[in-house]
Amino acid sequence: MSDHPLDAIFDRYITSPSIFKNHEVLRPSHIPDKLPHRDYEIQFLGKALGSALRNNRPSNIFLYGKTGTGKTIVSKYVTKYLRQRAASIGKNIIVSLLNCVEVDTDYRVLARLCGVVGESVPFTGLPTDEVFQRFKSKLDSKKQLLIVVIDELDKLHHKSGDNVLYQLTRINSDLKKAQVSLVCITNDLSFKETLDPRVRSSLSEEELVFRPYNAGQLEDILSERATEGFNDGVLTTGVISLCAALAAQEWGDARRALDLLRVAAEIAERNSEENVSEIHVRKATKQIEKNTIQEVLVSLPVQTKVVMWSVYVLEKSKLKVITTGDIYKVYQELCKITALDPITPRRVNSLLNELSMLGVVNTKVVSMGRYGRTTKVSLSVSPREVRNILCEDFHIKKVSDFSAEHLLETN
Ligand SMILES: Nc1ncnc2c1ncn2[C@@H]1O[C@H](COP(=O)(O)OP(=O)(O)O)[C@@H](O)[C@H]1O
Ligand SMILES: [Mg+2]
Incomplete structure (x- = not known):
């Protein structure tokens, strides 16, 4: 036997059973097959965007609600399936998902849109007007519908104002073949009032509010993900309800509930324990708080x-x-x-x-x-x-x- 100093640690990973069946499923970026308690929202968005399959330009839609209420995941879920169905009948529907935490300037928005329609532009350097013109003519070179999901729109607006939004709301009158629909999302409930009235009314031809989940609903969401994510029997009774209850304390934030469950399980796994218990959840609350402070301070x-x-x-x-x-x-x-x-x-x-x-x-x-x-x-x-x-x-x-x-x- 070798006597490497890491053997004791690595051996534990190899020999003791894992808590996770599929760790990926418990990450926020995973799109599950089912989204409990969002049937109405999924149907609503599905009906609104579905008209694209009949060649009608869908209305612009505004989605708002507090963080962790499922706005991003529902938009991804619906547009992903819409794209699949469109492809199966040979329709050209392109979806661009912009997260304005990263895409926070007019230039970046337009460069990303150029990217999805196949027009290459440099990362920086051109005048924004030119980028806009190039995007518009490439887009209009064939019959197609572009759905732009502008997630966390308030971040873009805060940093760069509403120029590009204004241009996008007016673009359809200049297009001959192509069409553009917008889905705007914000976590900031009062944000809409700060928009220029012209932009506001064209952005919210239809709108939908996402209500916070209650503790019971969060439990259903967690249970669904837990079945896929964890090996049988590793969660002790009460773990899921505790995560749900803690996340529901402020408002029903599904991200927080999911983070608590995942981090609790990571702590248990790191300590080579076979079960996740309420103690791990309590430790997870501290760990998450610490991570947030760390992220803020380090940067x-x-x-x-x-x-x-x-x-x-x-x-x-x-x-x-x-x-x-x-x-x-x-x-x-x-x-x-x-x-x-x-x-x-x-x-x-x-x-x-x-x-x-x-x-x-x-x-x-x-x-x-x-x-x-x-x-x-x-x-x-x-x-x-x-x-x-x-x-x-x-x-x-x-x-x-x-x-x-x-x-x-x-x-
Ligand atoms: N109904 C649901 N079913 C399963 N997971 C959900 C559901 N709602 C939210 N989530 C999960 O919770 C997290 C936060 O949701 P998200 O859509 O990002 O919220 P928002 O965009 O409203 O802040 C994501 O990881 C998402 O996968
Ligand atoms: Mg979101």
Whole structure:
């Protein structure tokens, strides 16, 4: 026998039975054959888009509802089958699914649309108008229908305004052979009101709201996926209902329910246990929270990390109330040590607002009597977590032992 240091770990994977039958099924990207509790939504979208099979341009459709209510999966499910049926009768239906978290500029949208109609354009560089013209003429070179699903439309709109949306809603009047239908999706319930009225009315010729799932519905969704994803008997009683109940606590977010179940099982598997129990689900809630914080903190620009570290340093000090003034003092000192150019107090305040939107600090405006108003700041995540994650950064490492006491005494 070899005595490789990894043998003990790898042997466990080889010899002990796996919890997962098919791990892929439990990932958010998987499209299952059945989508429990979305019959109405599937029928609705199916009827609306189905007219394409009869050569009628489907109305533009607006789908909205909170995250994890199944908007993306239902759109993928319906368009995937529509494409199959269209192909079987020789109809040209093209579907382009754009996720505006990534495709967030007019140029990117148009470049992607060029891609689906077979027009090649460079990643950047051309004037957007030219890209639009090239897309339009290639599209119109034959009889075909293009369905554009614009997922998380609010992200595109927020970053780039409604130029391209406006162009797309008007495009059909310029086309002779081809046609375009739009399916717009947003998680932001109030977003529609912020659209220009002309764009809004053409985008939502039909609309549908996705309601949050309740705990019972989430249980059905999880059970369906669990049958395909796990080996028989590995989930102990109560695991699925606990994941469903936890996800239903805020609102019925199916993504959260699914993540809890998958991560709980991953934890059990990593510990070489044969069953997934409620304890693993509890651990999974902590793990998911930690991962989210990690993702947020790791990807911050360096100046924002230094601002975050200033808040951390003050939380560790004996100060009871942390104000933006205190933060700026510490921030300036940290910049000296790390040899970064300090930005203005105003910019620091706006970075604090960003951190607050990301959910890692709390900011609260308080009245200081005759001294006017100030903003009170505190960490909203565990300081230990912040330390572990931020100290990985080479700038922050230099100030990992910085203490603010000497600065505060001069007050
Ligand atoms: N009815 C359902 N049946 C099976 N899985 C579902 C269902 N609804 C949502 N999901 C799963 O939950 C996750 C979130 O759904 P998604 O469609 O991305 O939500 P939204 O786009 O509304 O935020 C996805 O992984 C999806 O597979
Ligand atoms: Mg979605």
